[in-house]
Amino acid sequence: MKDSALIVVDMIYDFIDGSLACQEADKAVANTVEYIGRNHPYPILFIRDHHPANHCSFAAQGGPWPPHCVQGTRGAEIHKDLLPFAEEELCFCKGEDPSREQYSGFEGKNEAGQSLGEVLGLMEIDNVVICGIATEFCVLNTAEDLLKAGFKVTVLKDCIAYVEAQGHKEALEAMKAEGIRLI
Ligand SMILES: [Zn+2]
Numbered sequence: 001m002k003d004s005a006l007i008v009v010d011m012i013y014d015f016i017d018g019s020l021a022c023q024e025a026d027k028a029v030a031n032t033v034e035y036i037g038r039n040h041p042y043p044i045l046f047i048r049d050h051h052p053a054n055h056c057s058f059a060a061q062g063g064p065w066p067p068h069c070v071q072g073t074r075g076a077e078i079h080k081d082l083l084p085f086a087e088e089e090l091c092f093c094k095g096e097d098p099s100r101e102q103y104s105g106f107e108g109k110n111e112a113g114q115s116l117g118e119v120l121g122l123m124e125i126d127n128v129v130i131c132g133i134a135t136e137f138c139v140l141n142t143a144e145d146l147l148k149a150g151f152k153v154t155v156l157k158d159c160i161a162y163v164e165a166q167g168h169k170e171a172l173e174a175m176k177a178e179g180i181r182l183i
Helices: 025-038 116-122 135-148 165-178
Strands: 004-009 044-049 091-094 127-133 152-161
Touching (some): 004 025, 004 135, 044 116, 044 135, 127 135, 152 165
Parallel strands (some): 004 044, 044 091, 127 152
């Protein structure tokens, strides 16, 4: 499907085995690798949480989270099993402004300063398939922004991981009610 793309949200080490390790993260990564194997070739775009050390979402600055995905650390790196699929111009960083929380990857920027939404437009993508971490934060917010921007959105429910089971369940219900397809 040349008008479709896969968007991998925050499959980076701090959300897998690091300071904010999420439930089902290893399974979500393995299932994503398998999904890519079955659906290749297929443009794959990566979103990365990528914070300065003094980011406002960290507890020391009054935020809700422990330090995570700090620029230049292993915790901010894409999982090694997915890294071979990550092209630099299709990797989008978010959360780089120390004063702003950014759960959605929609306005994430690549090295050239282009946003995810802009690049999807240039690639003439209509359908986006989303997987990643965490369901109730960055997956939910990214999926909702893409839906609002007019894309057809599908979430791979075996390829997502979460902070809490209840929040995961509620986020899936909310997405379904909004018209996001869950498969
Ligand atoms: Zn973050």
